[in-house]
Amino acid sequence: NKLDTLYRQVIMDHYKNPRNRGEVDGETLKVDMNNPTCGDRIQLQMKVEDGKIAEAKFNGEGCSISLSSASMMTQAVKGLPVEDALRMSALFSDMMLGKEIDPAGLDLGDLEALQGVQKFPARIKCATLAWKAMEQGLEEEK
Numbered sequence: 001n002k003l004d005t006l007y008r009q010v011i012m013d014h015y016k017n018p019r020n021r022g023e024v025d026g027e028t029l030k031v032d033m034n035n036p037t038c039g040d041r042i043q044l045q046m047k048v049e050d051g052k053i054a055e056a057k058f059n060g061e062g063c064s065i066s067l068s069s070a071s072m073m074t075q076a077v078k079g080l081p082v083e084d085a086l087r088m089s090a091l092f093s094d095m096m097l098g099k100e101i102d103p104a105g106l107d108l109g110d111l112e113a114l115q116g117v118q119k120f121p122a123r124i125k126c127a128t129l130a131w132k133a134m135e136q137g138l139e140e141e142k
Ligand code: FES
Pocket: 035, 037, 038, 063, 122, 123, 125, 126
């Protein structure tokens, strides 16, 4: 249907024109995470300042779902307080489980485009890879 087509276009746009791909200058949180089911890996770099994610960039190799999700994730969390970024990650996990989610003021940006992934359980790990990296990085920061 039309919505699926639109979502597919949004995913492909992030895959072909990734936002925030590259390296963050200076002192950063670095997380290297792999998807055990396929061996693909991404490297996430973040800078946290005054309790907010000031910068987030990624590099790595993966499928269109994992890389578009990394692109959307960095776009969505940049500028957010750490607790909001973690809340968004929890919302995204719920979305992947097919649960009804309440963003409660958080701007999910392009993330909704990935909701169809829940129908393909083997790909959920692709979609959550960058989010797990973000969570791990913020945990290490504490
Ligand atoms: Fe199979 Fe990602 S691990 S599609």
